[in-house]
Amino acid sequence: MNIMTEQKLEQAVGASMTAKTNEVIKMQGRKVGVFYGEKQALFDVELDIRQNQVTALIGPSGCGKSTFLRCLNRMNDTIDSARVTGKITLDGEDVYDPKIDVVELRARVGMVFQKPNPFPKSIYENVAYGPKIHGLARTKADLDAIVQSSLQKAALWNEVKDRVHEPGTGLSGGQQQRLCIARAIAVAPEVILMDEPCSALDPIATAKVEELIDELKQNYTIVIVTHSMQQAARVSQRTAMFHLGYLVEEGATDKMFTNPDDKRTQDYITGRFG
Helix, strand or coil: CCHHHHHHHHHHHHHHHHHHHHCCEEEEEEEEEEEECCEEEEEEEEEEEECCCEEEEECCCCCCHHHHHHHCCCHHHHCCCEEEEEEEEECCEECCCCCCCHHHHHHHEEEECCCCCCCCCEHHHHHHHHHHHCCCCCCHHHHHHHHHHHHHHCCCHHHHCCCCCCEHHHCCHHHHHHHHHHHHHCCCCCEEEEECCCCCCCHHHHHHHHHHHHHHCCCCEEEEECCCHHHHHHHCCEEEEEECCEEEEEEEHHHHHHCCCCHHHHHHHCCCCC
């Protein structure tokens, strides 16, 4: 082998390693099962969530995608009959370890729900609430800065900067959802979970939230549950297909939508069922 060929080989190997190391696994599920009483809702799900990427969870209603999403920050703990088996890690640490502080976990892994749910408080207080209870601001100036920064990151500041002390419930639906995203951002999370965040929004508000998701992935890892195939294709880099409580397949979004490995994925994406 000549020197040029060796150099090219080394460069190729180096590039391959760089490509791999750029994809850091932020969260990981291994053999995750969920039971509601006697009924099993998820079966041995194995899924890697990559850092600074958007992972879309798709599948027909009742397939387990929202159930899996709620496992990631232990929201299923709030349901008495729920029991989670298997292992879920955040940066390699088991989130179901008894030593884990669940309040701290939910600050690191924030959640945005299907319907906008601002607190019945001012826009300012909605965003300031989390930093206050987590002790993230020592002074009023610190809190002001966090509120402004969070509203800017949620692409809402320019629309509300002159009325931050008015009720958050007075905003439009799309603005309320962006306010809820600002509220999640305010406690400096590492992961943001979104459970059908646009299902209650009109197309214009949906487009704004999708643009926002694309910007947020620069700083956050995002997992989104969506019923919209178009939305999954637009916003995500990875897609995971669920069906009847099983993870059917997971892969790069482009491949999943053009050449999936499993016929169930093909049938769901093309509208044959679901």
